[in-house]
Amino acid sequence: MADGHPGSESSPRSALRREIGEQPEVVARLLDRERAHVASLVTRWRRQNLHYLTIVARGSSDNAATYGKYLFGVLNNITVALAAPSIYTLYGARPNVRQSLVVAISQEGDDADILAVVEEAKKQSAPVLAITNAPKSRLASLADEMVELHAGEETGIVASKTFTASIGALALIGAAWAGSDSPSHLDELMSVPEKMAQALEIESQIRTAARMFVGIDRALVIGRGFNYCTALEIALKLKELTFLAAEPYSSADFLHGPIAMVNENLHALVVAPSGQAHADAVEFTQMLKREGARIIGVSDEADFLALADVGWKIPSTSEWLSPLVAAVPGQLLALHVAQAKGHDVDRPRREPKAPDPT
Amino acid sequence: MADGHPGSESSPRSALRREIGEQPEVVARLLDRERAHVASLVTRWRRQNLHYLTIVARGSSDNAATYGKYLFGVLNNITVALAAPSIYTLYGARPNVRQSLVVAISQEGDDADILAVVEEAKKQSAPVLAITNAPKSRLASLADEMVELHAGEETGIVASKTFTASIGALALIGAAWAGSDSPSHLDELMSVPEKMAQALEIESQIRTAARMFVGIDRALVIGRGFNYCTALEIALKLKELTFLAAEPYSSADFLHGPIAMVNENLHALVVAPSGQAHADAVEFTQMLKREGARIIGVSDEADFLALADVGWKIPSTSEWLSPLVAAVPGQLLALHVAQAKGHDVDRPRREPKAPDPT
Numbered sequence: 001m002a003d004g005h006p007g008s009e010s011s012p013r014s015a016l017r018r019e020i021g022e023q024p025e026v027v028a029r030l031l032d033r034e035r036a037h038v039a040s041l042v043t044r045w046r047r048q049n050l051h052y053l054t055i056v057a058r059g060s061s062d063n064a065a066t067y068g069k070y071l072f073g074v075l076n077n078i079t080v081a082l083a084a085p086s087i088y089t090l091y092g093a094r095p096n097v098r099q100s101l102v103v104a105i106s107q108e109g110d111d112a113d114i115l116a117v118v119e120e121a122k123k124q125s126a127p128v129l130a131i132t133n134a135p136k137s138r139l140a141s142l143a144d145e146m147v148e149l150h151a152g153e154e155t156g157i158v159a160s161k162t163f164t165a166s167i168g169a170l171a172l173i174g175a176a177w178a179g180s181d182s183p184s185h186l187d188e189l190m191s192v193p194e195k196m197a198q199a200l201e202i203e204s205q206i207r208t209a210a211r212m213f214v215g216i217d218r219a220l221v222i223g224r225g226f227n228y229c230t231a232l233e234i235a236l237k238l239k240e241l242t243f244l245a246a247e248p249y250s251s252a253d254f255l256h257g258p259i260a261m262v263n264e265n266l267h268a269l270v271v272a273p274s275g276q277a278h279a280d281a282v283e284f285t286q287m288l289k290r291e292g293a294r295i296i297g298v299s300d301e302a303d304f305l306a307l308a309d310v311g312w313k314i315p316s317t318s319e320w321l322s323p324l325v326a327a328v329p330g331q332l333l334a335l336h337v338a339q340a341k342g343h344d345v346d347r348p349r350r351e352p353k354a355p356d357p358t
Numbered sequence: 359m360a361d362g363h364p365g366s367e368s369s370p371r372s373a374l375r376r377e378i379g380e381q382p383e384v385v386a387r388l389l390d391r392e393r394a395h396v397a398s399l400v401t402r403w404r405r406q407n408l409h410y411l412t413i414v415a416r417g418s419s420d421n422a423a424t425y426g427k428y429l430f431g432v433l434n435n436i437t438v439a440l441a442a443p444s445i446y447t448l449y450g451a452r453p454n455v456r457q458s459l460v461v462a463i464s465q466e467g468d469d470a471d472i473l474a475v476v477e478e479a480k481k482q483s484a485p486v487l488a489i490t491n492a493p494k495s496r497l498a499s500l501a502d503e504m505v506e507l508h509a510g511e512e513t514g515i516v517a518s519k520t521f522t523a524s525i526g527a528l529a530l531i532g533a534a535w536a537g538s539d540s541p542s543h544l545d546e547l548m549s550v551p552e553k554m555a556q557a558l559e560i561e562s563q564i565r566t567a568a569r570m571f572v573g574i575d576r577a578l579v580i581g582r583g584f585n586y587c588t589a590l591e592i593a594l595k596l597k598e599l600t601f602l603a604a605e606p607y608s609s610a611d612f613l614h615g616p617i618a619m620v621n622e623n624l625h626a627l628v629v630a631p632s633g634q635a636h637a638d639a640v641e642f643t644q645m646l647k648r649e650g651a652r653i654i655g656v657s658d659e660a661d662f663l664a665l666a667d668v669g670w671k672i673p674s675t676s677e678w679l680s681p682l683v684a685a686v687p688g689q690l691l692a693l694h695v696a697q698a699k700g701h702d703v704d705r706p707r708r709e710p711k712a713p714d715p716t
Contacts, residue, residue, distance in 0.1 A: 073453045082439075084428060091431075100410070243621070253420070261597050
């Protein structure tokens with residue numbers, strides 16, 4: 001069966017599939033090359049009078065920023081503000097970020113929106129860190145410090161390896177900041193690339209299940225806490241590549257309203273690895289099932305996978321690192337649904353003329 | 359024609375319709391009763407060494423919090439962090455909010471998630487403001503200060519008047535904080551209830567257009583800058599009441615990805631009042647039209663309404679106040695689509711057993 005040979009089906013391997021496959025080595029390289037550098041940066045930041053973090057990003061990088069909000073909150077007890085660039089660009093305002101470390105995440109480092117926030121932070125003499133895949137970019141030159149993603153060129157039209165590399169860079173910073181409080185954090189992080197590689201091995205199951213998504217036009221993608229970012233990113237991939245109305249939710253927010261829309265036609269991808277958010281996810285999923293929804297579960301927990309109509313087992317990690325592993329099946333799902341629909345994942349369906357960002 | 363008599367069609371007036379209609383008087387009462395109180399609070403906060411704001415909320419109140427992020431950023435140059443309650447409740451972390459004013463928005467003031475964040479802020483001796491409709495609630499008793507919404511009991515199953523009242527309370531705080539820099543802000547705010555009343559008068563047009571939404575299962579709701587919150591709230595109402603897959607977007611974020619999903623079957627409600635975000639909205643809407651989408655426009659600008667397939671004219675306000683007016687047609691749309699589908703808007707389709715918040 002072709003299913004036994006992931007990626008070897010009819011269509012030649014796409015740039016996107018290649019980049020999804022590169023993720024374990026990209027994250028491993030990032031950790032190897034940036035670990036000592038990040039340790040020295042964090043030593044300096046710890047001495048400064050920083051009261052909170054401000055993160056600025058767009059698109060997939062903004063989903064990584066959402067990871068940062070949970071990461072720095074949980075591991076480091078640091079409050080994170082996600083900057084809205086239009087406050088700076090559309091309205092010309094200059095929010096005070098003086099007591100903040102400003103972190104800009106941008107793979108190409110040339111987004112006018114992001115640069116506007118960074119320029120204002122520099123005027124205010126706030127320290128600025130760039131997390132970017134483009135060390136010669138305008139962003140890198142403006143920032144005080146840079147953590148480079150080392151992801152290699154991303155030729156796919158949607159972000160994959162730069163997303164997980166950005167998560168990896170943030171995790172590295174959070175682990176270093178936790179420092180001697182949690183010496184095991186860095187060790188745990190170092191073991192993640194191997195687990196990402198294992199997550200790639202379930203591709204044949206995902207390709208099979210992808211057919212189920214071809215005839216539908218709507219799906220929920222659920223994740224909570226650390227994996228809220230995973231839900232956001234998987235939903236974005238599904239929308240970008242398959243044009244499905246994929247709606248991301250934290251289960252907590254979902255209960256505050258749109259629960260009324262659940263019915264027997266609804267497919268829900270629930271990202272629920274073990275950890276503090278798991279029990280809640282199980283209960284939430286049971287409720288979705290009672291309402292008739294079809295559940296696609298992503299987890300390392302057998303109890304949860306048994307509950308799902310389709311379950312994808314991923315390797316176990318500490319919860320704070322699970323998005324790096326749990327994102328992989330979601331990326332593969334978006335890829336295979338798109339291919340099952342006959343889309344070329346490396347070519348946009350068309351190139352709409354987008355307004356210039358202002 | 360029944361259309362000439364808004365609200366007088368076949369079905370008796372619902373609690374929700376009554377509460378949508380009460381909004382001008384609710385906001386007027388709030389401004390009247392809280393104006394002097396807010397001025398004195400702001401005088402005190404200005405003297406404290408506050409570096410940023412932290413806002414905590416869920417559901418519709420969280421959409422109001424998003425308004426606060428733009429409001430305080432643009433009017434007051436204050437950075438706003440939106441707290442993720444699960445950082446506190448699921449993970450037991452205690453992010454540092456010492457240099458922050460913590461603002462909790464909750465109509466009933468009894469949400470365990472919100473209370474957990476407030477309790478931690480109190481432990482850290484951070485000043486806490488409650489914005490609530492429940493002056494005897496646990497939240498009100500925990501907080502150092504309260505701005506009461508004075509909205510009266512909200513019996514509808516979805517928030518309407520407490521949403522706009524929360525926006526009004528935030529606007530009052532922002533205007534007072536801008537203070538002598540912008541003495542006209544308070545005057546502009548005082549004129550808003552009358553404009554909200556005018557926005558209610560286009561109900562017959564909305565009822566007619568609502569039929570167009572009965573046969574569809576997906577729609578975009580677009581707003582940018584100050585009106586990103588408006589898009590979030592209208593999409594939530596559509597989901598809660600009509601079970602439509604209503605996807606809210608900032609036009610800026612939309613261009614970073616899901617644009618590929620636009621096609622001729624897509625309906626897009628675009629909230630684009632005059633102001634700094636307007637030109638961008640016009641250009642974005644032209645692009646959606648080229649892709650074949652059907653546009654329902656909400657604006658005070660004739661050029662934009664001419665561009666839309668269906669245009670709803672709202673009274674002009676300053677952009678920072680426009681969400682109070684622009685939300686009204688969206689609420690009415692959700693109500694009338696639900697009624698056109700035969701739903702009882704005052705009764706949930708069912709009461710799913712929700713997991714307890716943890």
